[in-house]
Structure formats: C-alpha cells, structure tokens
Amino acid sequence: MDVVETCEEETLCSGTPSTKHSFPSIEEEVVGFEKDAESIIKKMIQGTKELDVISIYGMPGHGKTTLARKVYNNPSIVNYFDVKAWCSVSQAYNRIKLLGEIFNQVTGYKSEIDDDVDIADKLQKTLKGRRYLIVLDDIWKVEAWEDLGLCFPKGEDGSRVMVTTRIEEVAKHLQHCSDPYSLRFLTLEESWELLQKKVFQGESCPPNLQGPGLKVAQHCKGLPLVIVLIAGIIGKMERQESLWLEVANDLSSHALGEQSMNVIQSSYDHLEDHLKPCLLYMGLFPEDFKIPVYDLQKLWMAEEFVLNVGTENMEEAARVCLNDLLNRSLVMVSEKRIDGDVECCTLHDVVREFCCRKLAKENFMQLTVPYNPYRHYSKKSRLCIYIHDDLVEDLIHSEYWPHKPMEFIAHPKCNTRDPSVTLPLLAKLRFVQAFHSLDVKLPSSWVMAVQSLTHLRYLAISVEEFDFKWVSHLRDLQTLNVVSRKYVRSSPSIIWEMTKLRHLYIFCFSFIWEDDDRAIFEESSATMLENWRTFRSCSIYDTDPKFWWRFPNLEELNLYIQEEPSRPLFPVPEVHTRLHSLELYINYNRGYWKLVETASKFVFPSNIRYLHIQIELPIKGLYQNIARLRNLENLKLEIRDTFGEDCWDVSDVEFQALKYLKLLNFMDIREWKASEESFPVLEKLFIKHCIYLEEIPSCFEEITTLQLIDVEQCRDSVGDSAINIKREIEETTGSDTLQVQIRRPTR
Numbered sequence: 001m002d003v004v005e006t007c008e009e010e011t012l013c014s015g016t017p018s019t020k021h022s023f024p025s026i027e028e029e030v031v032g033f034e035k036d037a038e039s040i041i042k043k044m045i046q047g048t049k050e051l052d053v054i055s056i057y058g059m060p061g062h063g064k065t066t067l068a069r070k071v072y073n074n075p076s077i078v079n080y081f082d083v084k085a086w087c088s089v090s091q092a093y094n095r096i097k098l099l100g101e102i103f104n105q106v107t108g109y110k111s112e113i114d115d116d117v118d119i120a121d122k123l124q125k126t127l128k129g130r131r132y133l134i135v136l137d138d139i140w141k142v143e144a145w146e147d148l149g150l151c152f153p154k155g156e157d158g159s160r161v162m163v164t165t166r167i168e169e170v171a172k173h174l175q176h177c178s179d180p181y182s183l184r185f186l187t188l189e190e191s192w193e194l195l196q197k198k199v200f201q202g203e204s205c206p207p208n209l210q211g212p213g214l215k216v217a218q219h220c221k222g223l224p225l226v227i228v229l230i231a232g233i234i235g236k237m238e239r240q241e242s243l244w245l246e247v248a249n250d251l252s253s254h255a256l257g258e259q260s261m262n263v264i265q266s267s268y269d270h271l272e273d274h275l276k277p278c279l280l281y282m283g284l285f286p287e288d289f290k291i292p293v294y295d296l297q298k299l300w301m302a303e304e305f306v307l308n309v310g311t312e313n314m315e316e317a318a319r320v321c322l323n324d325l326l327n328r329s330l331v332m333v334s335e336k337r338i339d340g341d342v343e344c345c346t347l348h349d350v351v352r353e354f355c356c357r358k359l360a361k362e363n364f365m366q367l368t369v370p371y372n373p374y375r376h377y378s379k380k381s382r383l384c385i386y387i388h389d390d391l392v393e394d395l396i397h398s399e400y401w402p403h404k405p406m407e408f409i410a411h412p413k414c415n416t417r418d419p420s421v422t423l424p425l426l427a428k429l430r431f432v433q434a435f436h437s438l439d440v441k442l443p444s445s446w447v448m449a450v451q452s453l454t455h456l457r458y459l460a461i462s463v464e465e466f467d468f469k470w471v472s473h474l475r476d477l478q479t480l481n482v483v484s485r486k487y488v489r490s491s492p493s494i495i496w497e498m499t500k501l502r503h504l505y506i507f508c509f510s511f512i513w514e515d516d517d518r519a520i521f522e523e524s525s526a527t528m529l530e531n532w533r534t535f536r537s538c539s540i541y542d543t544d545p546k547f548w549w550r551f552p553n554l555e556e557l558n559l560y561i562q563e564e565p566s567r568p569l570f571p572v573p574e575v576h577t578r579l580h581s582l583e584l585y586i587n588y589n590r591g592y593w594k595l596v597e598t599a600s601k602f603v604f605p606s607n608i609r610y611l612h613i614q615i616e617l618p619i620k621g622l623y624q625n626i627a628r629l630r631n632l633e634n635l636k637l638e639i640r641d642t643f644g645e646d647c648w649d650v651s652d653v654e655f656q657a658l659k660y661l662k663l664l665n666f667m668d669i670r671e672w673k674a675s676e677e678s679f680p681v682l683e684k685l686f687i688k689h690c691i692y693l694e695e696i697p698s699c700f701e702e703i704t705t706l707q708l709i710d711v712e713q714c715r716d717s718v719g720d721s722a723i724n725i726k727r728e729i730e731e732t733t734g735s736d737t738l739q740v741q742i743r744r745p746t747r
Helices: 034-046 064-072 075-080 095-107 119-127 142-151 168-173 188-200 207-219 224-234 241-249 251-255 258-269 275-282 293-302 314-327 349-361 389-396 419-429 446-450 517-523 595-600 620-627 698-702 716-733
Strands: 003-006 052-057 083-088 132-139 160-165 332-336 342-346 383-386 406-409 434-442 458-463 479-484 488-490 503-511 534-540 556-561 581-586 610-615 634-639 647-649 660-664 671-673 684-688 708-712 739-743
Touching (some): 034 052, 034 160, 064 160, 095 119, 207 241, 275 314, 293 479
Parallel strands (some): 052 160, 458 479, 488 503, 503 534, 634 660, 708 739
C-alpha cells in the first residue's frame, strides 16, 4: 500500500526486420526505458489472448522506435511468438509493398512478390493459427491502419501488433485492450548515461569532464535524439572542460543540426495549413516558458489564426487547434488542472528552435531594424516584431515606421527596459493587433500611447488605474485583461458599445449604476452582447435581472457579490444554456443573511460543469440547488464561518455526476455526514485547511471510482481516516486503485 506523506508543503522468428528502412542513430545505444519495456513485454505475454494493439506515441526524436526495438529484440518476446515482422510505414507508404515486406519476413521468402498475387490474402492465410508479432513503425494516419489491419487475423492465440506514432489521436484510435503508451523523457541520470556511451564508447569519463558533461546532458532536456546529436559534436572535440561548458551554454544552436531539423520538419509538413502559424507563434515565447492556455488561445484568435469553421465558435476552434498540436506531440503539457484539462503548455527546446528558424526564414517576423521598404513581403506573410532591448534602441534611433499589419508581443520576461521608455514607441507600431504586458506596471502615459492602436484585438495590461472610456474606441477588441491597483468602477452603458468583446478579465471591478443608466438600459434593451464568452472578476451590488440576459452565450462567469441580492441571480436559469463554469465569491462582512431567502437566490443554470463557491453561511438549501446540476463534475467549496454550525450534512443529497470535490477552509466544520449515494462517481477528493474536521466519512470505502484522496494541513485524524479507507478498499477488492497523499503542516 503506497501512501505519499510529506512533512513539507512541497512535495522465435523466421523472418528478420527489413533492411530497406534504416533505424535512427539512437538505436545504437539503448538507455532508459527498462521499466517501460518491462511493462509492454508484460502486456505482450501475459495480456489478453485476443489480438491486441499496443501503441507507443511521443514527439519526434523521443525514442519511440528505440523502445519498440528494445521490446522486439527481447529474448522472452523472441521465444514467445511464432513469427515476427517489422516495417516502417511513414507518411507516404505503398500498401502492397508493405504487406509484401511483412509476408517476406514471416515466411523467410526473399523474392519480389508478383503483381498478380493477392498479397493481403496470402499474408492473412500465413498468419492464421500462428502467434505473431507485427511492428508498424511510424504510422501517421488512421487510414494506414485501416489499410493494413484487416490483413492481421483475429484469434485467441495472443497475437500482437505494436505501433509507434507521433500522433496521440492515431494511438487512441488503434486501441483494442491495452491503453496507448505515452513515452516519457529520459531522466538526467539516463541522459548522462546515454551521452557517456555515445562519446566514450565504453571508456570511463575523465573526472574533470563529469561536471560539464552533466550540464550538457541536463540541457538536452531528456530527448534522446538531441543527446545523440550532441554526443556526435563533443565526441569530435578535444576533451577540454571549457569546450564542453561552451557547448552546454550554447546548446540550442548546436543541437539542431540537419538531422533534427529534418525530423521536426517532417511533422511540421504534415500539419494542416491553419495549424502551422499556431505552432510557429508559440516559438515567440521564451525558452521553457509555461504558456497559459487561456492566453495562448485568445492570442491565436486575435491574430485570426483560428476561425469558426466546423465548430460552435472561435474558442472551440482554438481548443481543437491546441489538441491537434498536443496529439501530434509537437506541444507538451506542462501543467494540468485537477480535472485533467490542460492549464499550461510548452515547447521542447528543439521544437522551439525549429519554430524560431522557420519564422525568420519565412519572413513571419523581423527582429532587426531599420525597416527596409524595398524588401519584398508576400501579402500572405505576417510581420511580427518581438520587443527586446536591442530593438528598442534601434526604434529610438531610426526612422522605422512599418506600413503593414503586424503582431506584437511585449513579453515582460524579455522586455527589461523601463516601460516609460518603450511606451512612446507604440506610435510606430500602430497596426499592432495584440499587446501583452501584464507583469510590468505601465505608467499613466499608457492611455495616450494606446490611443493610436485602433487595430487591437487583444489587450492585457497592468496599470495604476483604469477606465473603460479609455478603450471604448477599440471596436475590434476581443480580449481585455486588466490588473489595476485601484478599484475599477464603470457604468454599464459603455459596455454596450463593445460588441466584439468576447473575454473580460478585470481584477477588482464593479458596475455602478448612474442616474441615467436605467433609461439607457431600457432604451437599448434589444441589444444582445452575443459574442461575450467570459466575464470574470466582476463585482455587483444589485442589477436588473434583464442585465444578465444581455449575455446569452456566456461560458464562464466569475462574480463577487457585495450584498444580499434582492432577487435571484439567474431568474430564468435556462437563458444561459452555454454557461459551464461559475465562480461566486460572496462578501462575508455584510452580516447574517436569512437562510431560506438566501438559498432561493442561488438557483443555477443547468449545464454548469465547474462550480466554485466561497461563502460564509449555514446554507443547507444551497447544496440541494447544487445537486440539481446534473452535469456538475467539479465542485470547490470554501466556507470560512458557519455561525455555529459544526456539521456538514449531505447524507440526503446526491451529486450525480461529480468527479472532483475540493473542500477548502471549512473553518468551523468538525463533522462531515454523507451516504453511499452522495458521491457515486467521485474520482478525486481534496481537503485543505479544514483545521477542525475530524475525519472523512467511512462511506467513501464504497465509491468504486475513487482514485485519489489529497489531504493538506488538516488534523492527523483526517489523514488517518483516508489511510483507513484505502486499506479497506484493498482488503475488499484486492486492488490498489486508491492513492492517498497527506501533506502535514510545516513544523
């Protein structure tokens, strides 16, 4: 029984593989993947007797072929299967030739197959009744499997097909019994072992090179192809510490030789046209930068890389684009939310360097000035300026004045100059479509500087103060993200003018109804802001119910409620059928609200999947309202003060679809009552800072879907109850499916 507990908060073959297809150089040395190979071999030998497909997917150069080759050549595999065959499929393949190659390997037949022979039928008859292993290396399309897979007879003899692919979607489509295998990166120790084997060829590494060698291995970021390429470079150098350190410090320029460029190029060429600029755009972010998915998708939209084609809206199109890049293993997930959704993503250094070179080569961006007006630019190319200190100097001392639309990212991690110096330069970048500078507070002069940027679709800034009237002229604006040091108050009437706005994020913002706002509101009552999708950090005091009808297509809403509403927040909940994420922060300094009246004010739209409520009330009726949400999967509750109530009783409530439950700051709650029916499909439970809670209800032993209990800074008895639940499940079912994590308070 594994319990994670920490004291700190951080925590036999007649045929041989064809010689027509060469294997990557990383096949020469096999390092790492021992446990991975063991796991796959176990599936090969001890798995189902039915035909099974085992897929391995990962980014280019990741070692997919290495792992498959390691399994293919394992003695236990050689002795277990009657016949084996290995062929490389690749993007452009010939079905007849591939089937002929497989046939030759399993029969030992070495002559060319006559054109009039039905090779598919011959192969199927040859394999039938025999335990076979077929490896299809580097499949790109589902259609390739549909072409070839029909020739592999099904049976009860334990035959297997092993597939390698760069594309996760292909791996999942081919799934039979075994889940697709996502290939990991090498650890630092494995990277260093592979590097030594390639460089020293069995000799020992001199002591003076061990430190520099480890630095080189670390900068390869666990990608076998890069390690092999770097080994080829430093293996030809004199064995001097200074030379190795130079390689480590400038690894990106060394790593991308022609071989690795070609590897990434092949994946890039296979992308649909609309995905190429999305990928290249990501190369503009700093090395190893964790790119927030929300920001990235909004930037793609602002630059018109994604359009509403075959999807509900642009946001969905952006999500599809990102998933496509993730499925092709060109983009990596760096952070996930508890529900499994991607929160941040990043590029491996090799892919990022490829993007940067491609950007410069295709005139997608320009990093130097002065601007050459005689230089030819394709009408389809897009000039992108990436602000950095050298560029600022050139802009100041030149007559640089671009006369075409451009992208513009002023990323604070790279722009170290005082913003008061860079802001006046915006006048020379008046066609800019995206301006992002959240982590650096802009001076008051930002208002004048932004006046000329009338093409803006994306604006993210940190300022001392903000007023909507300063940006109301930006009629193409889609995303507005403002961090202000002062509380932002605005009349709703200005909002009605920004009809193209889709996403609003403002910290500390509230609507203030002026005297004439009611009249304007009634006069423009037919105006519907149908483009709005996200409305976050909005404080309200009281609004006409028809106010929220203005935003019928809202998907995410974040509200700070400053006083008890005089009427229900959603008087007609079915108006907002698209609303799937709702966060409510209810001010707890306004006194004791009446229990019955308050609960009746919070009846939610029925399609909500994520709900976060921070409140300070004994509101039992509220949980009944929440339980009525049949699509609710993720619930986060914060109850800071319950006015004497010390029991949270949901024994008569069923959260029908709830998978993720997080309880935070249940300050007064000591007892938690629940029944076997309360959380029938719960997968993950998080309890944090519930300092008086005594234990988790024992009925959690009956939840067959439960995968994780995570306890942080609670009483020891809460952690003990989680361990007891895990032990009971193991004794009852005989399986170790529940993981328990306990984070004790720092002492």
